[in-house]
Amino acid sequence: MQDQTSEQELKERLSLIESMIAEGRRHTESWGWTFVLWGLVYYLAIAWSAWGQRVWAWPVSMLIGVIVTVVVASLKGGNQPETTLGRAVGSIWIALGISMFLLFPALGLSGRLTDQHVFVAVIAALLGMANGASALILRWKVQLACAVVWWVAAVAACFGTDAQGMIVFLAAIFLCQIVFGVYGMIADAQERGRRAPIHA
Amino acid sequence: MRRSAGGALQSMPDLPELNPVVHGRLRLALLSLLSGVEEAEFTWLRAKTEATDGNLGAQLLKLEEAGYLTVKKKFVLRKPQTLYRITETGRQALTEYVQALKQLLGPAIDA
Numbered sequence: 001m002q003d004q005t006s007e008q009e010l011k012e013r014l015s016l017i018e019s020m021i022a023e024g025r026r027h028t029e030s031w032g033w034t035f036v037l038w039g040l041v042y043y044l045a046i047a048w049s050a051w052g053q054r055v056w057a058w059p060v061s062m063l064i065g066v067i068v069t070v071v072v073a074s075l076k077g078g079n080q081p082e083t084t085l086g087r088a089v090g091s092i093w094i095a096l097g098i099s100m101f102l103l104f105p106a107l108g109l110s111g112r113l114t115d116q117h118v119f120v121a122v123i124a125a126l127l128g129m130a131n132g133a134s135a136l137i138l139r140w141k142v143q144l145a146c147a148v149v150w151w152v153a154a155v156a157a158c159f160g161t162d163a164q165g166m167i168v169f170l171a172a173i174f175l176c177q178i179v180f181g182v183y184g185m186i187a188d189a190q191e192r193g194r195r196a197p198i199h200a
Numbered sequence: 201m202r203r204s205a206g207g208a209l210q211s212m213p214d215l216p217e218l219n220p221v222v223h224g225r226l227r228l229a230l231l232s233l234l235s236g237v238e239e240a241e242f243t244w245l246r247a248k249t250e251a252t253d254g255n256l257g258a259q260l261l262k263l264e265e266a267g268y269l270t271v272k273k274k275f276v277l278r279k280p281q282t283l284y285r286i287t288e289t290g291r292q293a294l295t296e297y298v299q300a301l302k303q304l305l306g307p308a309i310d311a
Binding site: 023084 | 223228233236239244248
């Protein structure tokens with residue numbers, strides 16, 4: 001068979017194999033919208049709690065975020081295949097969601113969520129952990145940079161005034177949720193645009 | 201490795217043959233896609249390859265007949281779903297194909 005096969009065609013076959021394997025494993029970039037959505041949820045909760053609803057602002061905002069995530073995810077990717085890598089990354093984010101969903105309402109309802117510095121530091125550290133673990137699994141430097149920003153925000157939140165701590169939190173949300181999410185969505189769209197139909 | 205004036209590779213006794221079942225572009229893409237996931241739906245494979253239903257179905261059938269894929273049909277919310285999974289034989293055939301490709305290309309692989 002290879003009598004008629006040119007070197008260029010063989011190289012093209014090799015690159016087709018690599019791109020298709022990568023395609024099957026590509027997951028996080030398709031989830032860019034969730035980072036943007038949760039960034040907006042955090043902003044909503046912060047604005048709402050600034051208006052005086054400190055106890056209910058976070059649990060209600062997060063509940064809205066969970067409902068929207070589940071509905072959009074089921075509409076978008078009902079036929080997505082499962083991979084070990086995808087399950088590992090998904091498990092980290094689900095575990096983070098459960099931890100935050102249990103911890104923060106409990107702190108709010110018990111009246112122990114009084115120190116804003118501790119609140120921001122805990123959220124930032126949790127998000128740094130989840131982003132860091134995902135980045136190490138996926139070997140994704142951009143997400144690792146987000147993890148570093150969250151870790152820096154967690155440490156910075158322990159110092160300075162309330163206002164300074166809040167500015168650090170808002171900036172970290174903007175960089176690691178909104179900007180990173182939009183970057184993921186653009187990368188996903190570009191990847192889809194580059195794909196050409198494959199014929200037999 | 202010898203090449204003709206047109207760049208075609210000359211057949212030599214010590215060079216490996218490329219498996220014709222795996223060599224087809226769409227079949228190769230399907231095996232590669234399935235090697236990276238546990239199992240995949242027909243619609244997902246169609247979206248990733250952008251092939252037509254008829255062509256995709258025909259190539260999947262060839263791979264199934266060669267023993268490289270298994271097919272499972274089920275209903276989810278009363279909608280039919282066809283799931284494909286690569287077999288050990290399929291994985292082995294893909295690995296051997298990649299090794300043969302690399303052997304054929306030789307030093308040209310990095311060029």
